[in-house]
Amino acid sequence: MSPKSSIAKSADYHHGNLRNALIEAGRSALMDVSAQDLSLRYLARMVGVSEAAPSRHFAGIDELLATIAASGYRDLAALRVAIRDSEDTALSKAYRMMRVYVEFAQRHNGLFGLMIGPRIAAHQAYPELTDESNRSFGLFSDTIEALAIESGWSQADLKLVTHAAWSMEHGLATLILSNRAPRADTKVAIPKLIDFVLVTLLSAITAGPDHLQRVIQQCARAEEPVVARTARKRAKAS
Known part of the structure; x- marks a missing residue:
């Protein structure tokens, strides 16, 4: 060099x-x-x-890498603090919390890969990394839970809602960074894809638990064997 x-x-x-x-x-x-x-x-x-x-x-390269990863989570948390402290609605804050995660991954590809990748095998061995990661996730989860509560979800469902949102933002970010989304044989613009994916998930949250139950019932009927479905229809007709 x-x-x-x-x-x-x-x-x-x-x-x-x-x-x-x-x-x-x-x-x-x-x-x-x-x-x-x-x-x-x-x-x-x-x-x-x-x-x-x-x-x-x-003590070694692993400790240094863990410290670098912690600095990444600290930067992400700072962005999320600004969103939390804004005057936006609960829905807007949730959208921005998820979008800032994807955008951070896009801007800091290598750093993000270190933060979430396998290079640091035991995150829990490094208190600073664990604390900064938990702080960033806490800001995110608090915001998603606030939207869920506003939309009628029970306390028992909040962790499920949060994990669904986390899976969506993280999966989208990693697919984009690995050049797997959008697919090469499509003409989907990345910004439009990000908007659509995040808004679709948030639409499901704001629709509330009653809507989810209706969807679950419809999916259950779709999986019902043809014979059982036919018998049920005959029973209703008789």
């Missing part, structure tokens, strides 16, 4: 800020390389310090 590509010279670091420089270097590097390719040696070269210098702040 050339001197011009280094983020800073070692002489530019004062006691304590090498840690932050390594985090920023890691975030920058993830725009070009995968998390699997990062090492303390690689990042030390980026910031222009000795290969031993990072060990003063991180």
